Amino acid sequence: MKRTVPLLIAAICGTVLIITAFIPATVSWGETAAVWFDVLAAIAFVLGGGNLLKVHLKKVSDRGPGWAYSAITVLTFLATLTVGLLKWGVPPASDQEFYGYTFAHLAIDELPEELDYEVSVSLPSEYSEREMPASVRSQLEYQFDEDGEINELHFSGWITPGQLNDLSNLYDSLEWKCAIEQLGEAAAVPPEFAGKVAYFADHASLSAYGMLEPSLASDLKSISASEPWTRAIEDLAERTSRTETFQLEQLPEGIAIPDDFSSALKIEGDTLTVTGPLTPDMKAVLQDQFPRIRPSNDEEVESFLAELESRDGPIDENDRNLVRGLLETSWQTDQLVAVLNDAGKRPAVPKSYCELLQERQAGETMLLRDTPATEEDVELNAEQIAAIQEAVSNPEQDLTELGAELVGLGPWIPAQEAALQSFLSRVPTLAEQKRLIATAMTSPERKLTPEQASFLLGDFAASHRWNEEVYDVFLATHRVKYPWSGGYLQNGSPFWWSYEYAFRPLTATMFALLAFYVASAAFRAFRAKNFEAFLLLATAFIILLGRTPAGVALTAGLPDELAMLKVENITVFIMSVINTAGNRAIMIGIALGIVSTSLKILLGVDRSYLGTGEG
């Protein structure tokens, strides 16, 4: 019995895996068998760890030969296991965490009636046949009339864009998509709360983004007087009103906090006070405190070069040209004008699904998703372009405020304002530009003097330190939701450290031994003891010659008619014809051997791997 059961399991699993290769309906069987194998391997892995401990602890206990190696093995095994399992020093995974969000428990059945949304629809019963997307299953219900048709969609809580997308993609028809569109409008977060509050059904939580201001909390409370709802809002308000202060060491000069964040962020001297979690938006604004580059004119380029020359160290003509090139090719006003004109082109307006449905019902069969833009494209006029050129050449002017000036000089649309801000946010900072110059000027032969390095890299070092400080504040104010979500091999963790600085060098050392072993094995293999060994030696000699420049040079003088006798061509012939033929013969034999062995195992003819079948 002890032998029969494993044989049966092997036979069944093997047969199933063969069948799944040919019969599509059984593919899932193969996947199940593979999962079972993984489960078994995982259990065996624990068994292996236990065995490793047992064998080595016994050796240490017995003081057997090499017991010190065993002691080191046990210690490193336990240390690695501890830091790996506990994810010691590993920060939470950034794609799992809800940075800037604070959560308060509110189950779906605790949601107030005011957050129940109903949309009247008229959909045939077939639309209830497919399984609802997992993201909305707990919040959406269909209501049916006496004919079995869906006459109402009932949704609890606010719908998220992801849920809306999942639902819309459930069926392709316009009547379904229109119904979901209506539901999306009805169950959307009210405009006054949009982007500030959300409901996550998967987490059974109401959440606030950043600080929940008292007025907002009050407005939220006014939605319903239900106890769980009020408790959740109070909970959120309390958690997001916690204040933390941080002493900053590298505060940039003239740091400014935008009005939008003034209630959550305050700077007094070198102290930063943060109320609630620091959101990614706040982090970006805080970090963006360093001036960005503008197009440089000749005077500014020469001034920069003069300043660089005044630092201790030689500047030759190559360096001058390099610096000039980098300063002059930063960005040009024409580029900004082109971007703004491009943003002024009116895009086609997509129709809503309900509009498309109406068109369809009116008899249209060639439906088009987009409506061509009716408004005329906006292009910058001469006055606006002149204003841009002037603003760009004036270092005192804040380019982010340029839109306010341009709107008075000609047509200016929100898309252009967004394009302007996006363009400016992508422009490198002065510190980044100087670092680029430092990198370009540095080579193995050319090192920067300390003064030059200080001039070119000082600003970047300061901005880097400031970014790090802000990031520390960001992490310190974050309410960690999944503390163990980070990967155990994350950079900087103890596990990563041991892997990077202990395991990898040791592995590479073992692998490097191969180079010496190849030499010693080749020495033995190529001794011309008999004719076969001589053939082997001769072939190896030709291949070696063909792969070295000396070998190629040896037959370089042969005329084209005798090109086939050149060493490199003989090498290619041996490798691609003779070697490939031999390899394929071995591969065919191996494939047949695998088929035969597998069959013997499936049929139970060969049971020696189970310790039976012999003698």
Added chain:
Amino acid sequence: MHRYATQFASHGRRFQTPGWLVRLACLLALLCAGSMTEVANAQERTESSSVLSVEDRPWDNGDSLQVEITLSEAQFEALTAEKPTETLRLLQGGAYGELYEQVAEFPPNDGSWEIDEKTLQLTRRISELSSDHEYFYRVLLKNAAGEVSLLAETETARSPERQWFLGDKLILAIVGIVICGSVILFIEIAKTGRELKVRKIAGLEAVDEAVGRATEMGRSVLYVPGIQDMNDIQTIAGLNILSHVARVAAEFDAKVEVPTSRALVMTAARETLQGSYMTAGRPDAYMPDLAYYVTDEQFGYVAFVSGKMVREKPAACFYLGAFFAESLILAETGNSVGAIQVAGTAQPSQLPFFVAACDYTLIGEELFAASAYLSGSPEELGSLKGQDVGKIIAAIGMIGGCLWLTFSMWPKI
């Protein structure tokens, strides 16, 4: 077949409610004559307009449809000219007359369009579809002036359907059945008592010698079953040979150590060892710790085994299983301590290293034949003869292929 075809016609779909008998008949028809199936397929086409025909792709996993567009001569020339003046767009929608999305365009042809100059047809496979979704298609033609016109459309929904057998793998199935059948046939012939001649394999003849040497020297035998898990057939072949080595060692009272790189291999090796010791009549000599787990890491394992060889100097080393870069490190270390070494693997790239550094090497198929060879049982030896049939098929295929290719190119040469 008549009832089958009628049913399709009435429902506007293929393979609506096929019974097992009909499916079997279809498979037989496919096996016997491909042309017959083509005729049947042609009969089954229930929806085919003059320009657009959408069919389920036969004998597939139910994830693709075949779209066939028949063009007029002028359209075909305009689309396939060196500088095409028109563009054809294929659109797909989930509901008739509603929103359609473009799924393909011609030209350009990235190889996914089949062009038939005789029938003026363009054919394309639309993949990654779901069998529980319905699909509608439209073909639009954009002329040189940029005007777009509807060329054709399907008005009935099409859904891909999963067939019970993957037609792409038919040849593989036939070859597999022939080889497996011949293996089984020769096993049965061997059972009747007919003598089968098998050539000598020096590496396996040396097993007794190697274990005997270890006994005489009072040293252990080291057995390495590769570094792969139990789902690798080479590991299983290695354990098959272990059972014989362990039996001989048990008879000679030599110690066999099996360090493993996978925990599952360790448990399997223990079973093998235990069985062999029992077969040899020495159950008392068996110790579970003869097979133990080292590490999954390739070079960690190599470091351990190499260190062990240098410290304990085993008299015989067996490397039988799946090996990669560690093959030469292990074999050279074994060579340096003076052990008699037998190696075998089905990794062709590692064979030269074993040949160079070991006393005996089982090359490729010999690793799989070893178990049968060592056991000497007629059933297992029969399987080796079955393999030979496969070799004959491969040889015929190669020679036939070479001749066919040569003669097909002959006029051009």
